Amino acid sequence: MTITKRDTDAMRALRGLGDDSSSVRLRAALELGTTPDPRFVETLVERCGIEPELYVREMLTWALTRHPVSVTLPRLVQEVRSEHAQARSQALHTLSKIGDRRAWPAVTRSLLSDADPEVARSAWRAAVVLVPESEKPALASALSAHLGRGERETQLSLSRALVALGEVIVPALRTATVRDPRVRVHALATQRLLSDPDSGFECAIEEAKRVVALGGSVPGGE
Structure with a gap:
């Protein structure tokens, strides 16, 4: 050869x-x-x-x-x-x-x-x-189960992934476990990034912390 x-x-x-x-x-x-x-x-x-x-x-x-x-x-x-x-x-x-x-x-x-x-x-x-379009709601639910996980890099990565799915994530954010303040903060920050992508993760987190400190929760939640 x-x-x-x-x-x-x-x-x-x-x-x-x-x-x-x-x-x-x-x-x-x-x-x-x-x-x-x-x-x-x-x-x-x-x-x-x-x-x-x-x-x-x-x-x-x-x-x-x-x-x-x-x-x-x-x-x-x-x-x-x-x-x-x-x-x-x-x-x-x-x-x-x-x-x-x-x-x-x-x-x-x-x-x-x-x-x-x-x-x-x-x-x-x-x-x-x-993900196929039909599977996006299920994926949003699966990803939202990890809200509050890890440190900044991991939380930012999860928020970006959720936001990339679009409005389909809103129900998942609303039904996320919110008894844990850490989860609530992350869910609120992700909601903020969805509605205002230019706000930046750090600003979204700080705003979410203030809301949670005042007793707030995920928009649209109980």
Whole structure:
């Protein structure tokens, strides 16, 4: 079998993904995305699960989006079930970038509730991209169950995901558990971001805290 220059370059790039230098790994991912080949997909997906640098992972994701969906989608759906948190998170992130709604069933309730906050955030982002229109109310309800979870980054991510669903989230916010002031604050802040996206999360949270301190609740609630 004749080995072409492209084959030689591809093998060099594949080896580069494991180099100690992050800049070499970045160039390797760029090259593998520039000249996509289905043979690269397995290695790219595996590397996503262990790559320590965020900007290299982003390039790996870009490289995967350059490959045929018929090849990447089944492998990524398999990867979201990995026992390794980074592998699950990055696979979900890549699925959201590909945007093919055939991946929707892979975004399970267990992923939306994953104990690892980065996995959960990736699942929320992927869910709002992939969800069919008919499933949006159920997704809004599932996401609203996590109101009040985590620190600022996690709460902001959840609010953004909910707001991305649009007005369909209003009933879910109204019926969210509001006995916990932390949940009430987050629900109110999300409602504010829905009605005024330019208000900013910090301002929305501070306003929500003032409302809760005065005995208020989610607009439209009891």
